[in-house]
Amino acid sequence: VNSRLPTPFRGLRRRLAERAAESDIWEAVELARHDSRPYTLDYADRLVDDWIELHGDRAGTDDHAIVSGVGSFRGRTIAIVGHQKGRDLKERAFRNFGMAQPQGYAKARRVFALADRLGFPVVTMIDTPGAYPGVESEQGGQAAAIAQSMLAMTRLRVPTVACVIGEGGSGGALAIGVTDRVLMLEHAIYSVISPEGCATILWRDVNQRRKAAAAFKPTARFSYELGVVDTVVAEPSGGAHRDVDRAARLLGDAIALAFDSIEAEPVEQRRALRRAKFRRMGVWLEDGVLVGEKEHDHDPAALPPE
Amino acid sequence: VARDEETEDIQVEVEREETPREQPPARAKLHPNTCPVCKSHYREDELRAVLRVCTVCGHHFPVGAEERVDQLADPGSFRPLAEGLRSADPLAFTDLRPYTERLSEAEVATGLGDAMVAGTATVAGMPCVLCTMDFTFMGGSMGSVVGEIFTRASDVAAERGIPLVSVTSSGGARMQENILALMQMAKTVCAVDLLQESGVPYISVLAHPTTGGVIASFAALGDFVVSEPGALLSFAGPRVVQETTRETLPADFGRAESSFEHGLIDAVVTRHDLKPKLGQILRLCAGGTLVPMEPNGDAAVPPPGIVARVMRFLRSSQHGDPHTNGGPA
Numbered sequence: 001v002n003s004r005l006p007t008p009f010r011g012l013r014r015r016l017a018e019r020a021a022e023s024d025i026w027e028a029v030e031l032a033r034h035d036s037r038p039y040t041l042d043y044a045d046r047l048v049d050d051w052i053e054l055h056g057d058r059a060g061t062d063d064h065a066i067v068s069g070v071g072s073f074r075g076r077t078i079a080i081v082g083h084q085k086g087r088d089l090k091e092r093a094f095r096n097f098g099m100a101q102p103q104g105y106a107k108a109r110r111v112f113a114l115a116d117r118l119g120f121p122v123v124t125m126i127d128t129p130g131a132y133p134g135v136e137s138e139q140g141g142q143a144a145a146i147a148q149s150m151l152a153m154t155r156l157r158v159p160t161v162a163c164v165i166g167e168g169g170s171g172g173a174l175a176i177g178v179t180d181r182v183l184m185l186e187h188a189i190y191s192v193i194s195p196e197g198c199a200t201i202l203w204r205d206v207n208q209r210r211k212a213a214a215a216f217k218p219t220a221r222f223s224y225e226l227g228v229v230d231t232v233v234a235e236p237s238g239g240a241h242r243d244v245d246r247a248a249r250l251l252g253d254a255i256a257l258a259f260d261s262i263e264a265e266p267v268e269q270r271r272a273l274r275r276a277k278f279r280r281m282g283v284w285l286e287d288g289v290l291v292g293e294k295e296h297d298h299d300p301a302a303l304p305p306e
Numbered sequence: 307v308a309r310d311e312e313t314e315d316i317q318v319e320v321e322r323e324e325t326p327r328e329q330p331p332a333r334a335k336l337h338p339n340t341c342p343v344c345k346s347h348y349r350e351d352e353l354r355a356v357l358r359v360c361t362v363c364g365h366h367f368p369v370g371a372e373e374r375v376d377q378l379a380d381p382g383s384f385r386p387l388a389e390g391l392r393s394a395d396p397l398a399f400t401d402l403r404p405y406t407e408r409l410s411e412a413e414v415a416t417g418l419g420d421a422m423v424a425g426t427a428t429v430a431g432m433p434c435v436l437c438t439m440d441f442t443f444m445g446g447s448m449g450s451v452v453g454e455i456f457t458r459a460s461d462v463a464a465e466r467g468i469p470l471v472s473v474t475s476s477g478g479a480r481m482q483e484n485i486l487a488l489m490q491m492a493k494t495v496c497a498v499d500l501l502q503e504s505g506v507p508y509i510s511v512l513a514h515p516t517t518g519g520v521i522a523s524f525a526a527l528g529d530f531v532v533s534e535p536g537a538l539l540s541f542a543g544p545r546v547v548q549e550t551t552r553e554t555l556p557a558d559f560g561r562a563e564s565s566f567e568h569g570l571i572d573a574v575v576t577r578h579d580l581k582p583k584l585g586q587i588l589r590l591c592a593g594g595t596l597v598p599m600e601p602n603g604d605a606a607v608p609p610p611g612i613v614a615r616v617m618r619f620l621r622s623s624q625h626g627d628p629h630t631n632g633g634p635a
Contacts, residue, residue: 131541134551135555146541150492151499170519171518171522175522178496222485226485278496282451283486284394287390
């Protein structure tokens with residue numbers, strides 16, 4: 001039927017459909033960045049007992065944009081490393097808007113090493129617009145810090161789980177995201193660049209950010225479809241901030257399930273399996289044949305109902 | 307009413323798309339063979355012959371992926387791998403133009419399948435796996451194909467026990483593949499992890515520019531990291547840093563010389579010195595024990611026959627290639 005419509009109407013209908021998808025996706029972006037959305041420490045508070053926060057990179061700096069610590073999670077001692085945003089103006093500045101500097105990734109690496117030595121499974125919480133783009137960060141080796149953090153994660157012997165809890169922005173997010181399982185909250189986003197950055201570069205106009213977001217689809221469901229996240233974790237209706245206790249419980253259940261499934265795999269193969277997981281990522285054509293598209297069995301536990 | 311407004315809005319947009327978009331004020335366009343520093347102009351064959359380095363002021367012009375192979379690999383020694391890979395469009399991505407259109411245009415313009423070329427070669431007589439990037443192919447951006455080519459190249463190096471050499475030139479991850487492009491950072495790091503576990507050396511050469519997701523993944527992880535003079539090597543671009551911090555950036559912000567001063571790279575090497583320098587590093591690496599190390603520093607049992615395989619490869623590449631001058635003692 002659509003093909004019989006005169007061309008202008010066909011264009012109009014397509015544009016209206018696009019507009020609808022655009023507003024859905026933009027809603028996800030806004031929820032992921034919501035002012036009262038729970039941050040890493042809010043979850044740590046609710047997920048573990050006997051929490052001890054660990055500070056500093058042992059080389060002169062404590063980056064407040066990354067928090068870390070150990071605590072007892074349902075019978076296991078685990079280490080948590082995550083980005084931390086601030087809620088009011090003062091705290092936002094203190095946390096540098098959740099944008100870590102090289103020292104923050106060095107802090108993460110130090111805690112990963114500690115966890116590996118002492119046998120604490122690692123949970124990371126991803127919530128950052130990106131690594132901090134500053135002159136000193138660059139001179140301090142921001143790029144290498146991110147690469148080395150990823151490399152350190154591929155080598156851990158303990159089970160590792162990453163949770164994208166808010167904004168998963170670029171390399172600064174992935175720096176703590178190379179884990180055995182990757183969970184993503186229903187209303188979180190995960191992308192290679194912010195919608196604003198993408199709009200500025202490809203549309204040459206920051207005001208096209210809604211279009212950019214709609215084009216690169218940073219939502220949890222889409223990340224799951226592409227095989228980048230293993231489980232999409234349901235949030236209380238309206239978003240995690242509506243009922244933080246319940247959101248933390250749901251996330252805790254998903255983390256516990258992830259640990260169980262990782263521990264069911266042979267421990268001596270853990271590194272190889274983790275490496276294999278990331279090496280499978282990507283979709284391309286090889287001699288004209290599409291390779292790498294994921295065929296999901298749509299495990300009901302892996303995706304909340306729409 | 308809302309619907310009418312929306313319709314009106316859309317029509318306005320359609321009109322706007324028909325008129326040519328305003329371009330940002332462009333700097334006076336120089337011919338690609340004119341030196342942007344001293345304005346010396348070169349014929350194409352002249353520029354090629356001087357390795358695309360300005361003979362007057364030393365400015366390094368960009369080099370394409372295949373020409374870079376010609377500059378570094380001994381004549382006739384390059385055997386390409388992973389040639390049949392092309393980008394798909396998993397997100398059905400369209401910005402001002404569809405991703406597929408940009409891809410075909412880049413293929414036509416460069417004659418390449420994507421932004422990276424890889425193969426086995428000898429460099430100054432030393433066998434290695436060589437990957438080079440092409441900035442003219444969509445800004446050298448890393449999508450699924452670049453990630454896969456690098457991973458395969460790295461695997462070949464790990465398996466055969468021959469060093470990996472990469473020459474990068476990239477704006478970073480390819481936005482048109484969004485999250486899959488981001489994951490190529492993790493994928494290539496995993497490849498380097500296996501390479502390091504196998505005790506195989508990795509030399510990373512950073513050409514102008516190497517930024518974003520490429521400098522923040524495999525390119526940063528070389529055992530040896532060298533750069534060409536003047537190359538921009540920052541994670542975030544100067545404009546982003548400027549806009550975020552509102553500071554005046556130092557004139558050499560993110561440049562190779564500044565990175566060297568801050569201990570981020572081992573050396574700044576001019577293009578004319580690059581091949582001899584690679585030869586020197588590769589010879590030094592061949593003098594190592596070739597026994598893989600575990601991360602805790604214990605020597606691991608070498609994989610069965612690795613030494614034999616390396617020797618076989620060394621011999622075969624020398625015999626198979628009459629142009630190779632000399633080899634490891």
